[in-house]
Amino acid sequence: MQLADKYSPESIEQKWYDFWIEKNLFHSEPDGREPYCIVIPPPNVTGMLHMGHMLNNTLQDVLMRRARMQGKNACWVPGTDHASIATEAKVVAKLKEEGIDKASLTREEFLRHAWEWKEKHGGIILNQLRKLGASCDWERTCFTMDEARTAGVLKVFVDLYRKGLIYRGVRMVNWDPSAKTALSDEEVIYKESNGKLYYLRYKLEGSEEYIVVATTRPETILGDTALCVNPNDERYKHLKEDARVIVPLVGRSIPIIRDEYVDVEFGTGALKVTPAHDVNDYMLGEKYGLESIDIFNDDGTINDKVGLYVGVDRFDCRKQIEADLTAAGLMERVEPYTNNVGYSERTGVAIEPKLSMQWFLSMEELAKPATKAVMEDVISFVPAKYKNTYRHWMENIKDWCISRQLWWGQRIPAYYLPKGGYVVAESAEEALKLAQEKDASLTMADLRQDEDVLDTWFSSWLWPISVFDGIRYPNNPEIEYYYPTNDLVTGPDIIFFWVARMIMAGYEWRGERPFKNVYFTGIVRDKLGRKMSKQLGNSPDPLDLIAKYGADGMRVAMLMSTSAGNDVMFDEALCEQGRNFCNKIWNAYRLINMWEEDSTIAQPEAAKQAIAWFDEVMRERIERVAHDMEQYRISEAFTELYRLFWDDFSGWYLEIVKPAYQSPIDGETLACTKHYVDQLLRLLHPFMPFVTEEIWQDLKPEADVCSIVIAREPKAERKADEKILARFALAEEVITAIRNMRKQKNIAQKEVLTLRYIADENYPAEFEAVITKMANLKAVEPTTEKDPAAAAFIVKTTQYFVPMEGSIDKEAELEKLRADLEYAEGFLASVMKKLSNERFVQSAPEKVVMNERAKQADAEAKIAALKAQIEALS
């Protein structure tokens, strides 16, 4: 086959992906082999691929493809998440564009629109993953809200309810006034905001005295039902036990209560208490039996409870109240103030603490086995530093608010009865049966299902089980075979949302961990260190990058810059490097492909030597890569292979065995070289699937294996011979020294030279042919005498001379030699200092001391050689 001189990914990637699908190489069914399974962190069904997905899925694909090549039954389950709030918000926005108000629709109508939207946009993201080369088992694609998953969720809800872990009640929750739903604590993000601290005057009833109260939220005075001071505060000791104050503007009379909760140091030491709109105030309200006045509508506007500012948005109201208080002389002063305000993770609006009726899941018992599993490394976290974070959260876990006031999601399977009370069941039919046990006269029409849906994470926490339908059918062969899964690759930002809860669910419904290892990736940042975001516009479209540099190039960029738990500073230059590497691989193959075999010619000595060496290099590198991968040092593993291919194979091996232009190559060398290419491609394939497949298919080393996807990973049958590697390194040094000399003395590479050496044990005689070829020498000769007319250098302890035509610059040579000598002597001195230290010799391990003695011997030999050369020259 004629190959183009540049690798062009666009023409081959689709071809091979289609081929893999056609051959069904990514599909897995339970069989006798060892399973290797990853469940994908399901992206939002209507989402688009971003750089974070790229990183995450590249890593997963590397793990998958490697396991597959190890002969395991590899199964990567893809899917999407219905993402209740995010998707509902998108659908609402889209309807609004069309002039449709959500409020004007029935639940059924809205859901029809939502499903339509899902059918249209859902799955785009999964197609994008194919472009990356993701080897998912697409036949297994799941959706958190499809039939099987939904049935599982309902079953779990009923199960937890019957176990008494799910309860319903009025609690202070995080209210999102934009999405008009409650949120879990995890969905609230606290950010420092520049606000103001307002000092308001509360007039003491029956007196002209004012009590000044500091607050950041003056609009909540509408809901004030008490004022609170610390009982030990001298400033307020004069107040009567039953003293009352008048809420400014509102005119309501409220009691003054005394509680040590109030910080004397803060503000004026007086606190206004609004039980409906502040968590701490709520607790005070409970304690002292205060009235709770909810002043907000669900959308954050003021309701008509008080009759003031009705319908005004909370932030407008704050401004108006500030003005009105000032006008009424009730505003003492206003100070700038920085405090933390909670915002909704999804809609970005400020959260309103709100009392409301919600469903909760009691977490304490669920957390126990899950905490233990991680702390005892039954499930191991990579990097381990996240164990602490995890433990802290788990040990202080709060009940999970699982109800959402949305329509897009799994509807809570609770059915209310006409005369009060409710039943919980997986279906309306079962609910009716339960209801009829209470009251035989009830009919379906009497049941009213709860309006709320469940938190999205209430379905994703079952993911490793539910993708195999293991909730509904806990003994089915699939779940028995694939569960527990092996690795989970995800970001640390969802450690609480998802990872922790999956672990809890795993133990609750399988009595077993859901996965063995969790690999936490970092966040992808731009080269300035900023998080990539739509708002900043600093996030490149990954598909553009793939189009420009190829999927393999893109994958390399991700791999080069990542290590577990560390953020990725993304720079497009990395993609370029990735693309260049593809091209390097391509051209190395092109070279080999051009060679013409002549089985009658003898194998050159240099080629024999190169093969002897490269066999060991392969062994060593295979082992190192395996070792790195075991520890999830994926970036390091890849870098090893990058250097192996580029430096060792292309830079050294190929240059050594390369026949002269248009000369044929001997059969044995060609066969060996092709074997190396085959091995290298296999090693690289998990990282760079497309380019390796393209070349492998051309090479066809195994007639009965249709794709490199299912070819076996190379193994080192024994440990590498360290001595051969070390000896070759000496030869490399000699070659480099000669090249250096050419450069310094302006001798063209083409000009052939002679090398003389004074033989000793550090002369790599077994690689003499390599040296001859790579340094372009006409002869290599042993000698016993120093040649003053030659350029000289020393490698380890061996002296080398390159006779020069014409004179050499004696002074320059001498200067260099003297500098070397000085360095060597300094080095020897530091070694001797250690060795003459009795305590060192006594306390250091024998190996270390031996090493120092070897250093001493080497340094002494080198010094002797240097001195000899200096003498010969001067």
Place this chain on the structure above:
RNA sequence: GGGAGCAUAGCUCAGCUGGUUCAGAGCAUCUGCCUUACAAGCAGAGGGUCAGGGGUUCGAAUCCCUUUGCUCCCACCA
């Protein structure tokens, strides 16, 4: 307020149980090459007080303390 982590070449980072693979890699820079696989390349070179200070040790980039600077997580005194 509590906790965790980071600081090594211009940039991004390795450096695993303290000791010859200890000061490294890639990118960038500089020099010389369009040498018939690859200029998306080849051959070379320069560049670091391992954040500052102290300690432990025969020996510290590595362990301990401390200062400074940055990042993240948790908590939320209005």
